[in-house]
Amino acid sequence: MCCPKLIRTPHRRSDRSLARWRVVERGWDARTTQDKWNMGEKPMSRMHADYEILPELLAEARRLAVDFHAGLKDRPVGARNPVMAPQVLPDEGGGALSALKQFEQTVAPQLSASAGPRYFGFVTGGATPASLAADWLVSSADQNSPDPGDSIGPALSHQTIAMMADLFDLPYSQGGGKDGFGGTFTTGAIGANYLGAACFREWAGRMNGLEVTRDGLGELLQPGAVEIFSASPHVTMVKALGVLGFGRKGYTDIGKQPGREAMDVAALDRALSNSKARAKVVIASAGIVSTGDFEDLTAIADLCDRHEAWLHVDGAFGLFARCSPRLAPLVTGVERADSITTDCHKWLNVPYDCGLFFTRHIDLLETAMLLTAPYLEMDGAVPSFINRTMESSQRLRSLPVWMSLHAYGREGVREIVERTCTLAGEMGKRIDALDGYELLAPVRLNIVIFRGVLGDDAESNAGQKALLDAINATGKVYVTPGLLHGKSGIRAAFSNWMTGPEDVEIFADALTEARAAVASEGEA
Known part of the structure; x- marks a missing residue:
């Protein structure tokens, strides 16, 4: 059975130019459907109308995803703890394109850069290109995968x-x-x-x-x-x-x-x-x-x-x-x-x-x-x-794993692990040499735990918390609290496939900037 033929035609939107997709086979015509909706000749539901413009909808979602990744390294690494007020549920929705527009205006600007190279909180990886593509396919196929008999899902998971x-x-x-x-x-x-x-x-x-x-x-x-x-x-x-x-x-x-x-x-x-x-x-x-x-x-x-x-x-x-x-x-x-x-x-x-x-x-x-x-x-x-x-x-959680293993193999995983461990070691050396900081433990793998040398506040949770907040406020990196042998500190975990030597330099700059900010506040 052949797939619908996709033809890309220009379409002017009030806020931007968007490539609009028409499907001209098997009755998948986005413009005709929208015209019918406007004239009151509605499809069975708004969802059916959205499905008839699925190529355009996915193209718009793709644009938003590409924009996110294009600006990932420049986005503030940690979100600023935004609060969203309760909202009245509409009786009738505006459709998927309208919802995407709302996402772009209200949600997208507040997304953190946790997928990026300088998110050192917890132990958070990013998403390799192959696994990201696979995850899109997981949602597209929407397999409920535990039982064999109606899907390749269980066999794929075992493999x-x-x-x-x-x-x-x-x-x-x-x-x-x-x-x-x-x-x-x-x-x-x-x-x-x-x-x-x-x-x-x-x-x-x-x-x-x-x-x-x-x-x-x-x-x-x-x-x-x-x-x-x-x-x-x-x-x-x-x-x-x-x-x-x-x-x-x-x-x-x-x-x-x-x-x-x-x-x-x-x-x-x-x-x-x-x-x-x-x-x-x-x-x-x-x-x-x-x-x-x-x-x-x-x-x-x-x-x-x-x-x-x-x-x-x-x-x-x-x-x-x-x-x-x-x-x-x-x-x-x-x-x-x-x-x-x-x-x-x-x-x-x-x-x-x-x-x-x-x-x-x-x-x-x-x-x-x-x-x-x-x-x-x-x-x-x-x-x-x-x-x-x-x-x-x-x-179907196995598909992104399967895709990533096929794309990058044993050597690809080894390279991520060894590179991030090496970078964690380099960061440990930088911290050891920085004024106003000290390591709380040797770097044994990919975790760096350290604290600020803050005079009378060195042992206090409040002092270390203020320094941690100042580091994250730079927007250059994101780190989380640590505690070792009763001493409060700051913990950074290196695990993202994108992280490189330049990110160690940016991290060191953020530490220097944050230490100066805390010292300045103490003098005020």
Whole structure:
């Protein structure tokens, strides 16, 4: 079946010249439809009218997207916290082109440059060109992708998970088990950590003769049933423990190595040896949030083997160190984990939102996430994802990942990881040499944590917050708060595929400018 023939014809608009698309085959004529609308010969709905001018509508959306990216490096990196007043819902809308016009006037100017090279808040990647194009196609095709039988979505997701396992040098098995890891896409690391906690909760139940998902927590909450150990769990895992009934304080806090965020392995050994719990769980980290520190996963895995404990590794961004021969030793041992969390919208630089969960225990995952109903019973050539995550409705998150991997390959990902780590190291050196600043920790990966030397205010949250606000107020960069060993500071994470040496220079200029502004305010 042939596609509509697109003819580009000039069309004058009151505010600008816009290339208007006409579709002259199969009845897709935008001008005729608009004329009919104006004359009262309306199509079935305004939506049908918009669909008949879809080529023009998408061309206008494309123009807005291209304009955004053309000005990305000049846009203030952080939004200015705009407030939008409540608005009365119109009885009849003005159509999609009118809505796009409103977007251009009221929303677009306030968008941050979080997709750009100097957004150093959190660990935020951008969107590679291939993944951006793929994300448009995801919305265009609008596949609900968990169940096989009516879409290529599940097959594509399984293939993409296998490619990601290969990228991370992890053994892959669609069904998990001793042969390798299976997995599923999630909304992000919190979704993946939730699945990890659900899996080890189910496992802990079985170690106590319980079917937790079927019968409830019951005796699992009694002393001696299960004990969870961690040193620096990410807040998303703490949240998951709370949601799943263990409690946000439901883990034994293992000590850290002196001056580090990483777990004291000797302390873990003592804790596991002294524990009387029938089920033991260790939550370890690959890339800890404040400094990018790594725990000794090989030593921790050895202890888990000895004590028959479940090992969950949170590698939201740190797992990507496996992509670099230079950095991979930091993550040695992760392949021995029972479950692993990572994010694709961080260092892989695909659009939000996209997380990934790996586990060797797909059977436990599918038990914990079981969803059954007659209308969901679909046969297919590959396993369904409906029992592998919380959502029964699932966007085709695998396509931007698949497209980016095909476009740039293993070397493309390695280059992003190594370049951004190198730039983080260079930024650390610049901060070390700047008057009025000091590093709070060595740069171990892609995280730089530092603070202003502010005299009497050096130790105060207010002083560091004022400096952070001044840095962000330059519009040149965006950074977020940090805290290390009780000291307030400022944290910058390098993870965007666009970031280059020139951005380090701009960052250093912003720090100098902000320090002068804070000093000037103090003298006033």
